[in-house]
Amino acid sequence: MTEETEDVLAIAGRWVAEGETVALATVVETWGSSPRPPGSRLAITASGRLAGSVSGGCIEGAVAEAARAVMASGRPQLLTFGVTNERAWEVGLACGGTVTVFVEKLA
Numbered sequence: 001m002t003e004e005t006e007d008v009l010a011i012a013g014r015w016v017a018e019g020e021t022v023a024l025a026t027v028v029e030t031w032g033s034s035p036r037p038p039g040s041r042l043a044i045t046a047s048g049r050l051a052g053s054v055s056g057g058c059i060e061g062a063v064a065e066a067a068r069a070v071m072a073s074g075r076p077q078l079l080t081f082g083v084t085n086e087r088a089w090e091v092g093l094a095c096g097g098t099v100t101v102f103v104e105k106l107a
Contacts, residue, residue, distance in 0.1 A: 008052035012043035016107040021046040023067035025103045027054050028078075032097025043106075046071050054101050055081075067103050076104040 008024075015022050025042040027034070035056030042052040042060065044067040054063055059081045066077050082098040 008041040008043050011051040012106060015043065015045050015049065020049070020107070021071050022106040023070050023103055024106050025054050025063045025067060025101050027099060028102045029100040030097065034097050034099050036099075042067075044068075044071075055099060059099065059101070063101055063103065070103045070105050074105055076102065078102050 012022050012024055023044045025044065027036055027038050027040040030036075030038055035058070036054055040052070040054050042050060042054045042063060044050055044064050046068070050060070050064065054060065062081070063079065066079055070077055079101045080098060081101070
């Protein structure tokens with residue numbers, strides 16, 4: 001684990017201790033262009049706080065939206081985001097690729 005990953009986990013732990021409902025998103029697989037490597041994490045609270053990153057910004061909004069659904073239902077989700085080489089620049093990636101993110105509720 002990197003120091004950054006540990007920081008996200010520590011922050012998520014503090015939020016849980018404060019009584020927040022928290023979801024954790026983790027990059028589990030990448031192919032091609034990916035701004036963040038597997039193991040990168042994003043913690044999201046029901047109140048809208050964020051810590052960490054799973055993409056450098058280009059899919060964070062969609063992941064946060066899925067996290068809200070996960071927090072409400074309690075059911076984890078496996079999300080896959082893919083970008084063709086032709087559309088890559090539109091979403092801020094240097095070239096096409098795929099990122100798979102697992103989202104789970106912590107508390």
